[in-house]
Amino acid sequence: MTHPSIVILTGAGISAESGLGTFRDEGGLWAQHRIEDVATPEGFARNPTLVVDFYNARRAQAHEAVPNAGHAALARLQAEHKGEVLLVTQNVDSLHEKAGGSDVVHMHGELASALCSNCGHRWTAPLHMEVGEACPTCAQPTARPDIVWFGEIPYHMERIEAALAQADIFAAIGTSGNVYPAAGFVQMARYVGARTVEMNLDPSQTVDLFEDTRPxxxxxxxxxxxxxxLNG
Incomplete structure (x- = not known):
């Protein structure tokens, strides 16, 4: 008996129940700023203090957050399923890892990581970053949050696409279906004949492409x- 190869994509919806807001939440961190100001390279160039302070606030919030039953269930699937389980997340928090998840692919970067825009070195970000922090490798004052901003290429795309090409099951959890390339993963999975399932509080923009939906x-x-x- 062969065990199905599974690719899972998670988005902001899975972390919302742990208190981490989505783009659409009223009154949350995102509601206080324009995306262009805090989530683009141009915004960082214009006002690095605003951007660093914004991600310091997000990092502090994520540091205190606790995984929920959704995170725990995916960690259990990774531990108990005998086939491949690739867990890809659009989230920049560490809740999958806190829940015991292994080998989590952060396609949009991580709050817990800092990146040198000069030499590309990465290191563990302090809870509170300062503007112009020096890179521990090249010593240039070019540290930035290790976040994929709008207009930048997501991380690990070759690995993700290779897994989707072999997938028997593709699941999207808590994703809006608005942001590409992640919104196109379901089409890639369908192309190779994978079973597809969406789990979401509200239907995504791509809900019609899934054969199974679990609101x-x-x-x-x-x-x-x-x-x-696991019982299948």
């Missing part, structure tokens, strides 16, 4: 789906 909170839908896969 509801990730903390409820994901554990049930993981049970179904």
């Amino acid at each position: 509801g909170k990730a903390s409820e839908t994901v554990p049930q789906w993981v049970d179904d896969v």
Whole structure:
């Protein structure tokens, strides 16, 4: 018996129940700023203090956040499923790792990481970054949050696309379907004949491309789906 190869994509919806806001949340961190000002290379060039302070606030929030049952269920799937399970996240928090997830692919970067825009070196970000921090490798004052901003190329795309080309099951959890290339993953999975499932509080922009949709909170839908896969 062969065990299905699984690719999972998670978005902001899975972390929302842990208190980390999405783009659309009123009153959250994102509601206080324009995306152009805090999530683009141009915004960083214009006002690096604003951008660094914004990600310091996000980092502090994420540092205190606790994984929910959705994160825990995916970690259990990685631990117990005998086939391949690639966990790809658009999220920049570490909740999958806190829940026990292994080999999590952060396609949009990580709050816990700093990046040198001069030499490309990465290191663990302090909880509070300062503008113009020196890179520990090249000593240039060119540290920035290790986040993929709008207009930049997501990380690990070759690995993700290779996994999708071999996938038997593709699951999207808590994603809006608005941001490419992630929004196109379901089409890549369908092309190779993978079974597709979406778990979301509200339907995504690409919901019609999924053969199975499970509306509801990730903390409820994901554990049930993981049970179904492991018992399948």
